[in-house]
Amino acid sequence: MSSSPIQSTELSEPIAPVSSYSPEDQPAYASGRLISMVMNTGSGHHAYGHEQLARQLTAYFSEQGFEVDLYLLTEARQLSEVVRQARAKHEREGGVIVAAGGDGTLNTVAQELKHSSIRMGIIPLGTFNYVARALDIPLDPFAAAQVIVEGIARPVHLGIVNDYIYLNNASIGLYPKIIEQRELYNARFGRFRVVAMVSGFVVLMREQQKLKLKMTIDGEQTPIETPLVFFGNNQLQLQDLKLTLAECVAQGKLAAVAITALTRWQMIKLIHRLQVGLFEQAPEVTSFCADQIKIESRVKRMKVAIDGEIVQISTPLIFKVAHNALQVMVPQGVTK
Template structure:
């Protein structure tokens, strides 16, 4: 089991929880290796080591943390037979919620012990995967602002919402891009392109594109440059379920989308973390690429 002790707003209690979960899994007959990590950059190497062991011996690699932690573990386990267990400890926990995994840690642990393995789709952009979403433009700036606010006020939903609103109210730079959607090329100027891979998150945002994800396709939206007043109206449309009908919004449902830019690298927000990726950006869906322990009769991401 790998645990990010910095995840969520109850991070101070994670080490004690880790010991209790280890005791629970041991009581259920599992041999448990526990890795407590404070730095995200440690996680990939630890998971690679765990994967090498599990490829020889079998078992489940349990990721205990927020959706960013789950992404890092899934990145290392994709296209393998190794099962992934989830203990949700983040702020939003969209992956667990979409799969019907309980948010209470010991109930989630019981799913790992008694549940079933389910293949799930992964969104991909170049060599990276995303479980919930990936985006360029405004959203990476929102993430950067959120981390500044988190450092001052803690990891709470209201902090995330306020920091996002602050960014949205600023004047935004347009990205001049060339998008190729299933082979059809179109130029676009936009401050934001957003790709979603989590049905529940898209439903929470009242986006009909959730149906696109259900079909195993890429779901994306782009917006035109907006004034502050237009942005406020667009936020209202999002709240009442009319976002996709706004004239400033273009929706895409596709098998593959390529984004080209004059810059050599672009900041991409992936499941709440920011990475710099060489252009062009190629977005696809990797079908049934990850085996996740879920309750019986769960839905798919």
């Protein structure tokens, strides 16, 4: 998905699935064997290939005895509305709503399914696929589909900022600028990990404006000037970044990092510290492990990067964790 805001868009008419398959001999609805799969085919550079894949997966689920509704979307703005429509059907008939896409797509689906008993399935088609990897969901689409058929539902925690959720991370300051630069590079060079890394490095090497904030951490106020505040909710991603805050997430708490303003040379040293696992020991870095963090600013709205998408959110920003707020299909035996 692109860096367009994650938002709910009311459409004039319901969106019907482009195809619906039902096994002849099984009462799928009565047994809760309903699958609704949503995919945004208008994003990325392999849209046609993804459409073919969606139909192959639909056929696979049907062969396994599931009633399948397939939604192929060409615009990201349609996604929230489609999931709301599917949710109403699943509240009556049970089953699984499957998000086929990157972590931005997963976020939008999870936003609509939070605090419900409806199970969410994942077909990872993104660049990094941190959500799937953290839950031991295979990156091969058909192996991931098998997990949806044979796996179990596991409750997972969600990061919350005001009315939005984040599965991986949320941040203000530098990171939204990194996302914007990444999308420019993606449009030119394609969605590859090396492109994301290079675009991020370009932003980090520029002069950055400090944010003057007031943070309230579990009731204790502190002023801070920083170009970046980063909140993580994905233990694997924090481990990949060599951050000990991964243990904070494992405990179901709010993990955050803020840095002071840096020169280019200090930034280079900080990147090196990140690579060798010494990032949190740098004097320019402050880590937080809390139940709730409130961020106040003089500006009325702030750009927040949420799972790779950018939204404008009214201040103050309230960050917390919603425990066991989403039911996700994972392989049997996964308990972490």
